[in-house]
Amino acid sequence: MSDSKLEELEIRLLLEAVFEKYGYDFRDYAMASVRRRILSFMEIHKIEKISELIPLVLHNKKTFNLFIKRLSITVTEMFRDPFVYKFIRENVIDILRTYPFIKVWHAGCASGEEVYSLAILLKEEGLLERTQIYATDFNNIALNKAKEGIFDIKNIKKYSVNYRDAGGKDSLSSYYHSKYDSVMMNNELKKNITFANHNLITDTVFGEMHLIFCRNVMIYFNKELQGKVFDLFDKSLIPRGFLCLGSKESLKFSTIEEKYNTLGLKERVYQKLS
Amino acid sequence: MSFNKKKYEIVVIGVSAGGMQILPEILSGIKDNFPLPVIIVNHIAPSSDNYFAMLLQEKCKLKVKEADEKELIENSVIYTSPPNYHLLIESDKTFCLSVDQRINYARPSIDVLFYSASDVYKSRIISVVLTGANSDGAKGARYIKKNGGLVIVQDPATAYIEVMPQSVIDICEVDFILNPNQIAEKLNKLAEINI
Incomplete structure (x- = not known):
């Protein structure tokens, strides 16, 4: 057995162990990314072989928590890819406006920066009051951070630029108050957001959505899993509902592609056909 | 009957500050029927469009495109x-x-x-580190070398900023230290070597 085959086997056993014991399923993740995260975890914790990790994650809850954090946390920012928010403001909002009540699902919201971005946009368009945003993630640590809505002040300058490029109508500073090294998002934004644990791989449909926002989550999945999650989104969207993906993700070659109209190619905004 | 399986399967290039000047120069020297895929990581502003690929396309005959998620890597x-x-x-x-x-x-x-790339291609990879202002790429090049791959660096004396190529030379036994005009020529030759 070659070294790389052996390593593949070790990763498979490790992910199987994590799934069997804790229910977190990374088995259908894009292997190159998972592997890199596992190896970087091993480097930090001075672990030589992947298989040595198995007893550690099975018997040591603390190590497991750190491991799961390393395996699942992604980096995001407020108004990431401002042109996407601008596009939504200019092309999607007016259609959403025609509904008496709007449901938005932000799937894989991580630490929440983009959830608040969307809430700000909806508020400025006068829609937040009649919108219910479901912000979900399978990682409770990230989810709690999102719920708190407290972000590092050192990133605010960049976020403000993004906000402006996204077509912001006010000043980003009207949506948070700063304290020491942090900013805290205003409660009026949080009022209509429900933060909840939801696992895209194991959990199912929980509502009929007008807009699903899921950015830079699919890139971490393999093709098969991508297909399953696209199906889940398709089942969760109302006819003429919108799906917004990360700027390098696409419905191209997916099984639901033909049921959707590409509204913004660069922005990766799709609309379900009626 | 000849089994002309190539010795190398892929070229990876890392470049940072000064890349916009040197890449067109190097890529325009790559021959039109270059048989291998070439993957370029360039430190570029997060908000950049794919104009970089378009700019390079003007300079060479080979097809240039931004790598897509899950896309199969093709030769040439x-x-x-x-x-x-x-x-x-x-x-x-x-x-x-x-x-x-x-x-x-x-x-x-x-x-x-x-x-x-090294984990996938092992000894069948050619890496190139060009001008740049930080040491990104040095450890990766050393890893490629350790796995039996080939490491080429731009002669720091010819680099717009010498830090990046120099930091490879500092920690890795590199195979070739070359001027920009020699790099394309070298790649053209290496790509034709059969096993």
């Missing part, structure tokens, strides 16, 4: 890394993107591509 195509994403290679020779934290202050990081 030059791929650039999308801004603000790490670029990795899966064992089935498709691309994998990630928005994980920056490595060496960079996303895309050259080290991330080099490590993952």
Whole structure:
């Protein structure tokens, strides 16, 4: 057995162990990314072989928590890819406006920066009051951070630029108050957001959505899993509902592609056909 | 009857400050029927469009495109890394993107591509590190060398900023230290070597 085959086997056993014991399923993740995260975890914790990790994650809850954090946390920012928010403001909002009540699902919201971005946009368009945003993630640590809505002040300058490029109508500073090294998002934004644990791989449909926002989550999945999650989104969207993906993700070659109209190619905004 | 299986299967290039000047120069020297895929990680502003690929396309006959998520790597195509994403290679020779934290202050990081490419291609990879102002790529090049791959660096004396090529030379036994005009020529020759 070659070294790389052996390593593949070790990763498979490790992910199987994590799934069997804790229910977190990374088995259908894009292997190159998972592997890199596992190896970087091993480097930090001075672990030589992947298989040595198995007893550690099975018997040591603390190590497991750190491991799961390393395996699942992604980096995001407020108004990431401002042109996407601008596009939504200019092309999607007016259609959403025609509904008496709007449901938005932000799937894989991580630490929440983009959830608040969307809430700000909806508020400025006068829609937040009649919108219910479901912000979900399978990682409770990230989810709690999102719920708190407290972000590092050192990133605010960049976020403000993004906000402006996204077509912001006010000043980003009207949506948070700063304290020491942090900013805290205003409660009026949080009022209509429900933060909840939801696992895209194991959990199912929980509502009929007008807009699903899921950015830079699919890139971490393999093709098969991508297909399953696209199906889940398709089942969760109302006819003429919108799906917004990360700027390098696409419905191209997916099984639901033909049921959707590409509204913004660069922005990766799709609309379900009626 | 000849079995002309090539010795090398892929070229990976890392470049940072000064890349916009040197890449067109090097790529225009790559011959039109270059048989291998070329993957380029260039430290570029996160908000950049794919104008970088378009700019390079004007300079060479080979097809140039931004690497797409899950895209199968094809011979004789030059791929650039999308801004603000790490670029990795899966064992089935498709691309994998990630928005994980920056490595060496960079996303895309050259080290991330080099490590993952080396794991897939082992000794059948040619790596090139060009001008740049930080040491991203040095550890990756050393890893490629350790796995039996080939390491070429731009002669720091000819680099717009010498830090990046020099940091490879500092920690890795490199195979070739070349001027920009020698690099394309060398790649053309290496790509034709059969096993």
